Amino acid sequence: MSKLKMPKGSPSLDMTPMVDLAFLLVTFFMLTAQFRPEEAVAVDTPSSMSESAIPVDNMMTILVDSGGHVFWDMTDKKVRQAVLLELGKRVNYAPTEEELNRFANVGPVGVPIQQLNNLLAMDSGVERKEFTLKFEGIPTDSTNNQLRDWITVTRNIFYNDAGQNPIIALKADGNTNYSKVAEVIRIFQSPGIQISKFKMITDLEESRL
Amino acid sequence: MAQVPEGGGGGGGRHEKKRAKKGSTHVDMTPMVDLAFLLLTFFILTTTMYRPSTLQMTFPVPPPPDQPPPPPTPLDNAITLLLTKNDQIFYYYGQFYAEGNPEGKPATTLERTDFSKVQKLLVERNKETIAQLNDLAKQFNEKKITEEEYLAKRREIKGTSRNLKAIIKTDGEAKYRNMIDMVDEMDISGIGSYGVLDSLKAQEQALLDAAKATL
Numbered sequence: 422m423s424k425l426k427m428p429k430g431s432p433s434l435d436m437t438p439m440v441d442l443a444f445l446l447v448t449f450f451m452l453t454a455q456f457r458p459e460e461a462v463a464v465d466t467p468s469s470m471s472e473s474a475i476p477v478d479n480m481m482t483i484l485v486d487s488g489g490h491v492f493w494d495m496t497d498k499k500v501r502q503a504v505l506l507e508l509g510k511r512v513n514y515a516p517t518e519e520e521l522n523r524f525a526n527v528g529p530v531g532v533p534i535q536q537l538n539n540l541l542a543m544d545s546g547v548e549r550k551e552f553t554l555k556f557e558g559i560p561t562d563s564t565n566n567q568l569r570d571w572i573t574v575t576r577n578i579f580y581n582d583a584g585q586n587p588i589i590a591l592k593a594d595g596n597t598n599y600s601k602v603a604e605v606i607r608i609f610q611s612p613g614i615q616i617s618k619f620k621m622i623t624d625l626e627e628s629r630l
Numbered sequence: 631m632a633q634v635p636e637g638g639g640g641g642g643g644r645h646e647k648k649r650a651k652k653g654s655t656h657v658d659m660t661p662m663v664d665l666a667f668l669l670l671t672f673f674i675l676t677t678t679m680y681r682p683s684t685l686q687m688t689f690p691v692p693p694p695p696d697q698p699p700p701p702p703t704p705l706d707n708a709i710t711l712l713l714t715k716n717d718q719i720f721y722y723y724g725q726f727y728a729e730g731n732p733e734g735k736p737a738t739t740l741e742r743t744d745f746s747k748v749q750k751l752l753v754e755r756n757k758e759t760i761a762q763l764n765d766l767a768k769q770f771n772e773k774k775i776t777e778e779e780y781l782a783k784r785r786e787i788k789g790t791s792r793n794l795k796a797i798i799k800t801d802g803e804a805k806y807r808n809m810i811d812m813v814d815e816m817d818i819s820g821i822g823s824y825g826v827l828d829s830l831k832a833q834e835q836a837l838l839d840a841a842k843a844t845l
Contacts, residue, residue, distance in 0.1 A: 436659030443666030450673040467807035470814050471685040485806075590684065595807030599713070599800040602809070603828035610691045617691045620684035623810060 462486045462529050462553070467595035469623035476588050481575050482622070483568070484529050485593035489601035490558025492531035493571045495587070501525050503578045505537070508570065514538045531558040534567055561604060568608055572616075589619040685813065689826070708795040709755065711748070712740070712830065712838050713812060715803035719743045720841055721751075728833040740841045745811055752819035756794040759820045762787045788822025796824035801838060 464484050477496070484492040495501050505524045509516055512535050516524065520541040524530075531553055532540050543549045561568045579587045589609070593602045609616040705725045712720040720740040727735040743751060753760060763784065770780040787793075798812050809826060816824045830838065 436663050440659050440662050440666055443663060443670055447666055447669045447673065454673065454677055466682065467810040469685050469810050470817060471683050473684050475682045475684050593806045595805060597806045599804045599806050599809050600802050600828055602806045606689055610689060615691045618688050621687050621810065622682050623685050625683045
């Protein structure tokens with residue numbers, strides 16, 4: 422029996438360029454992708470038609486979760502550390518170098534100032550999250566208005582450093598009662614802070630994507 | 631390393647003698663390609679587009695108590711929207727008149743609507759302004775006016791005092807989402823002057839409570 426005649430050249434393709442391409446793309450995606458920062462708080466923002474993008478830095482965010490707990494966040498790591506040092510002084514807490522570095526990366530913070538030392542002593546994010554849940558966020562009541570302290574200290578430190586005020590953003594959960602958000606806005610407006618312009622962080626409406 | 635010479639193929643017999651090894655150095659790249667594309671697919675599929683946007687808001691700081699309060703804005707061309715629980719909206723036009731007011735005006739009654747209907751209502755009330763805005767947008771799209779002119783004129787049209795104004799008031803049961811949605815509606819229906827308040831007058835609250843009870 423005569424064998425079927427096969428073409429002489431090797432049927433295998435040279436895969437090398439394909440590998441090159443694939444790994445190039447993999448590397449590109451891995452390097453450009455940014456992990457969503459591990460957040461101590463889940464905030465499901467409402468959607469809006471606004472298309473203006475969110476600033477990447479120089480932004481102080483006040484978060485309000487669905488239970489009405491208030492959190493503070495700042496994009497600038499150096500400012501964060503300076504804020505921790507300043508607020509620590511008020512409760513006789515001198516953070517270690519390690520704790521300072523940790524604080525620079527923890528994202529939103531929502532515990533009373535007196536508990537910051539306990540919060541930052543914890544190494545794992547899960548523990549910190551559980552610890553945060555024990556408290557009602559940053560106290561905002563008129564007798565113990567720590568949110569004011571957070572805002573004024575952050576603003577002063579940022580202003581001394583950059584010569585301008587940081588961008589203020591309010592990120593609240595869509596299911597929060599508006600009265601709680603209004604309480605935060607009233608703190609923004611109160612004498613000594615007087616923030617009248619700020620950004621509300623929303624999701625882009627589905628239809629606009 | 632880009633190319634791996636293929637051994638054992640046809641031709642080149644004479645050069646082959648110089649080689650130390652006869653075996654092929656060809657590496658089968660297929661599994662590597664598989665792996666690479668698997669990773670690629672994984673990264674593409676797990677990456678979600680996380681695109682938050684921001685809404686610029688201005689809440690005027692109240693004047694210090696030792697200064698006289700600013701004169702009240704005339705409300706004859708205003709709609710007051712009261713946001714409350716279950717995404718319900720109640721509204722009335724113009725000034726609020728309580729039952730048995732000294733001016734002898736008929737008492738204000740609340741109309742009920744919700745987020746699916748409110749847009750139609752506002753657009754209907756404000757159609758002149760919207761027509762002007764659309765006209766302007768058309769001119770801009772046809773490049774008859776520059777962007778600066780467009781924005782300036784847009785502000786001008788929206789700021790005309792004859793336009794519909796809106797006051798958004800929320801009671802204790804309204805959600806933050808309702809307020810953001812309402813602000814969005816303002817933008818859609820071309821209402822340039824609106825304010826957000828979180829406190830109701832006592833009579834308004836009473837009227838609203840009565841209206842809520844009928845739900």
